[in-house]
Amino acid sequence: MIRTWSFSSLVLALCLVAATAGAQRQQVLDLNRQAMDHYNNLEIDQAEQKLQQALRVAERRGVEGAPLARTHLNMGVVAVGGMGDNAAGMQHFEAALRVDPSVQLDPLTSTPDIQTVFNLAKNRVGGGSSSGGGGATGNIPHMPVPEQLAQTAVPVYVEVPSDAPVSDVYVYYKGHGMRDFRRVEMRPVTGGYGFEIPCADVYQPKIQYYIVAFGSDGSPLGFAGTAEAPVEVPIVATRTTSAPALPGAAPPEQCTETECPPGMEGCSRGGGGGMGDTCLSASECNDGLSCQDNFCVADDDDDDDDGPSAGWFEESSRFFAQVSFAAGLSFVSSGMYADGEPQSPPLPGEDDVYIPEGTGDCVDNADGFQDYCVRVETPGLVMVPGIRFGLGAWILDWLGLEATMRIAFSGGQGTLANMLIGGRVIGRVTAGLDNPLLDIRLHLGTTVGQIQPQPPQNGAPEPFIRSGLNGIDFGAAYVANFNKHIAIFVEVDAQFLFPVSLFNLDLNFGLQAGF
Structure with a gap:
């Protein structure tokens, strides 16, 4: 009975070990799959983090063979294809081939550059010959200069x-x-x-x-x-x-x-800090050096920088979409035409709100129709809030075009009563500064549609004031670009509508997406 129990326990233990090992291998493979999903979505940092996690799991739990080789292989793909680091990619490809010489690149993620580095890794793992004669290691003859x-x-x-x-x-x-x-x-x-x-x-x-x-x-x-x-x-x-x-x-x-190279004697001196000296900013380093990790080091011309650097606007997204809240203010005064006429019979108070043309300040426009004006007791500004959409493209880093649409939250009767559709030319005033956090723009364009303010009538029915269907649009905006794809902006936008005159001023607060 004891032997039977001992044998059963041994079998159960072996099964548990096998199941645990299988689960650990699957965890490594799952992390690899998640990493390459990130890589395919151009989420390079997330892909690298997942692969580093997979490598730690494999090393900590003794996972070897194909899962470990695949992890190193994918790390090489991310290094070469995602970060442009051929040296790191070579190391990972070599590690993958040493674990599993039969491992192959996935055609869906491979590129000519990745394939080139992988082939070179295969040659090196396979054993390159020495050039002999005191030259460099490798399979092509080369003798370096002695000094x-x-x-x-x-x-x-x-x-x-x-x-x-x-x-x-x-x-x-x-x-x-x-x-x-x-x-x-x-x-x-x-x-x-x-x-x-x-x-x-x-x-x-x-x-x-x-x-x-x-x-x-x-x-x-x-x-x-x-x-x-x-x-x-x-x-x-x-x-x-x-x-x-x-x-x-x-x-x-x-x-x-x-x-002369940076940091050498005889060079034009900058902040005084030489190669390897400590620093807090680039101004503390000699000409040709930059401050990185609190040390003066040689400038690297190949570094990418999404911040304020030369050529930022030239490399930014050429197309953009905007959405913003428009806090509109329209100027109203007596003698402005209503969008319609009073009901028949008129509602209580409408007789005082609707003023027939030819009466008082309501000028007869001689169009053959009975028009009415809206009573305005005190000239001033009336809020006409709405939402504005924009879709544009940069022709040059300082010149762009944009199509816009403003939709008011309320409107009366008539063609495009609460909608203003327009097109504008945009000029970047600060393009020469190339600072994405200081992006100031001017615009000028035309519009079709109406903005209809609704003056308060102290409890009486409140008709809308109609505007002309044509207009000009001009203003300025301040845009803060957090990166090449996301920005916020504040815009002052003025519209003058005609032939029925109306002046409106919008203060827009919105979000911009580049693509």
Whole structure:
């Protein structure tokens, strides 16, 4: 009986372990699915967070094999396709291939750039040969220069046979203070391809780079060095060897004072902070340096910035939609025509509210019809609230067009009694400043429709005042762009309607969406 119970307990325990392991594997796969849903919706940060969570679950609970490989593979896809970080993508692809050499990219999320990095990872995991002779690791011949002077271009040369099926060769280099490798296409020179790393990026203690050759189909054919094990060239203050040069070219000259790299002696001084010094703002760093994480570092020209930066308006959404509350104020006075006539028999008080034309200030318009004016005891402003919609597009970063529609919350009789449809030209006054939080616009346009104010009548029936069907529309707006897609705005909008004259002033408070 005891043995039977022990055996049953063992079987039950094994079943529980298997079920738990299966549930953990499924959790990792579910997190991957959620992450790629975010990625397909361009929610890159959320995708990365889900994949990091999947990786932690896998490592903490011992999940290996296909789920772990898929996690690393998807992290590589997000790194290359979502963040443009080829080095991180390469690391994740290599990790995926080491876990499961048979893992493949999903055609639905793969791109040529992703496929290129993945193919290069496969070559590296498969084992690239060494070029030998003290050169860089890889499967294409390359011998780096032994050293170079600071502030002097570094020649980079790679041998490529003329019959090799090579389409493009790129060098990825990084100087001291640069956060990421910068990719530059090498040019054909005698016997191969060459490039001189600019002197402005060359300063002590070293420069790092690696080289990748691609075929005409975009697939990598070979490499010299890697992002994890790059070629390193010492940068020195005094030369101990002859000056290096590309085949058939003269040795590069040292930079002039205006070309010297950021933070080096002889450069134009900014705030005084050199490379690696602490700072609170960019003004505390030398020219060419920026303050990041409280340290002065070299500027990165490739950084994206959705905030106040050069070219922001040029890169913002070209189309936009607006919705706003219109707090309208119309000016009314005696002698303005009513939208209709009193009922027959008239309601109590209507005789005093409706004034026949030709009586007092109600001028006979000689149109052959009996018209009435609305009694206005005191000239002034009457509220005509409504809602306004807009749909527009920017032709230039400072010039746009917009179609608008204003719908009043109330209106009387007649054509387009409570609706005003218009078109306008918009000009950005502050486009040159390129500050998305300081977006001031002027507009001028035309309208069709009516705005019908309703003057109070002290308890008597309150007819609406009719306006002309034509109008001009002009005003100004202040827009605060939180990013390229969402903004809030305040707008002052004036309408003058005719041939039956009416002046209205709207104060609009609204939301703008860019797309």
